Amino acid sequence: MQDFSRHPTSDIHSEWADRLAATSFFNALLRETSHWWLVDHGSDEIAVIPLTDDHNRCLRLTLEHRSLSGRCRVQLPVMRATGDALEAITFEQAVAYLLESPWLREHPLVGRLDDARRDTFFESVMGSRNTIAAALAGRDDLEHLGQGPLGFLEAEQGLLVGHDFHPAPKSQAPFDAEQARDYTPEHRACFGLVWWGVSPTRAVGNSSREMAAAAMMHDLLPETLAERLPVGFSALPVHPWQSRFLQGREDIAALIDAGELIVLGEERDDAATTRRWYPTSSHRSLYCPQTDWMVKGSLSAKLTNSLRVLHGNEVMRGLRLDRWWPGVKPDIREHFHLMQEPAWLGWKNDDGEIDEASLALLRENRIQGSDAPSVVLATLTQPLGRAGQTLLANGVRRLAALDNLGEREAAIQWFGAFCERVLSPLIRLVVEEGIVLLAHQQNIVVRLDRERPVGVDYRDCQGSGVTAHFEACHPEESVSQDHRITADMLTRYFPYYVIVNSTLSVTAVLAEAGFVEESVLVAHLRAHLTALRERAGNGDTTLLDHLLDSNMLEVKSNFFCYLSGLNESTLDDPATIYLDMPNPLSIKSAVD
Structure with missing residues (x-):
């Protein structure tokens, strides 16, 4: 974690908040546009983002780590290049310069970005950054949040960063500062x-x-x-x-x-x-x-x-x-609890x-009276500490010490347990039961025992649906139109939420910590999904076929959705805010 003893509290919290806010902001931007390119710079990579059509002015962003899903570890300051001259700029200045760039002001989802929308977006991005800074400054348990272990409530109220891929993950409009202190976790x-x-x-x-x-x-x-x-x-x-x-x-x-x-x-x-x-x-x-x-x-x-x-x-x-x-098969429900x-x-x-x-x-309230640690996945994977220091990574280090394992083996075992106890039930519910739970990081509460995943308490029944397979198996059940999930919806939303947003966040964290190459973990994931498909029997393998055979997965365009001011929950066609991303599972990585 950070060393606060050498810095004035306001300075270090401001610096830390800039890095965390910049990481989520640029993760989203780089995923959703091709208006940038990479340049090698020793052990790091530089993302070059043009500010003008002639590329004479650019932002140069140092990426300490870049995962297969696009999750990056951003290093500040951002550099502004004008010709051959370089100037270090703040995160706030970088956002302001970007919002003036011609390619960003014209986008199919946004249309032409007017000044009012630009100003609102800028204020929201910086408001989110300030929210993170205020949360950091107001906590006396930052070391504990990064090291753990945490209980359910500590983890829920310890999510200080928010979404890994969003320009303003901690935007809290219309709360003011006093209301934020009174009502936010x-x-x-x-x-x-x-x-x-x-x-x-x-x-x-x-x-x-x-x-x-x-x-x-x-x-x-x-x-x-x-x-x-x-x-x-x-x-x-x-x-x-x-x-x-x-x-x-x-x-x-x-x-x-x-x-x-x-x-x-x-x-x-x-x-x-x-x-x-x-x-x-x-x-x-x-x-x-x-x-x-x-x-x-x-x-x-x-x-x-x-x-x-x-x-x-x-x-x-x-x-x-x-x-x-x-009516769901008991062996699916054995370790997977639906709240x-x-x-x-x-x-x-x-x-x-x-x-x-x-x-x-x-x-x-499945947490009441529970002795087992239960930690929301988003807090396990949030990049709260320095590079390689997340709650999950520190849990793996404790696992290695507990079981006398090398950290590489401990990471592989942790991920294997995650696949078996967290991912498998979600996949099997779709394949065997036709029940779809769109499980993103904030809805997956991982139960841990001796630092290993042993089960899930899943929440948010609103993000659910059933497929044609469910209706074929249960013709007596009445299913409303809004609760039906078509094959197109299934192959769009489930991979985004469960694989990209949740599972690949785990592989990214374990790789960034230096435990194991991410390609090795993704190869394990592919093998796990292949085994599920092979034993699917009479189940519906539409989802598994897509995950294993498609060259592309779809991901939500959080950056441009937010820039446009759209209300995601009331869109007539939510597919309009999704875009293609290369499928890491389509590359059959060799396991060492």
């Missing part, structure tokens, strides 16, 4: 839920269990607030920021005045109730160690590419999965439609 926030009462004529919800959704929610309501709930009203838990947002809407204020909605109040940390709710890495999913349920609610804030509001069709997916899950989402609640507007800003769902 990187500031280790905790708070009480605000409870609302919803009249019988307005309440809407559903449950896949014997108990109704309103009754399940009511079981979480503190006694001191239950006394204020009128008979027949449903109790609805709401994030405190969202509660204030809702009360600021004129239509909601009218419903409150009419007595159809009641703000019961906020849970208080007093003698009556000592529980607190902690935002996890997704911000809107809240964890309380003392309860059987986590709460995920709508948050009308744009974080990364989308407004974090639940949709009616999304919350129904959890109910279906809850009903279907017992079920069997109940949701909200209210209807005057037109009788669901007000999606009001929605909240219950998610199983």
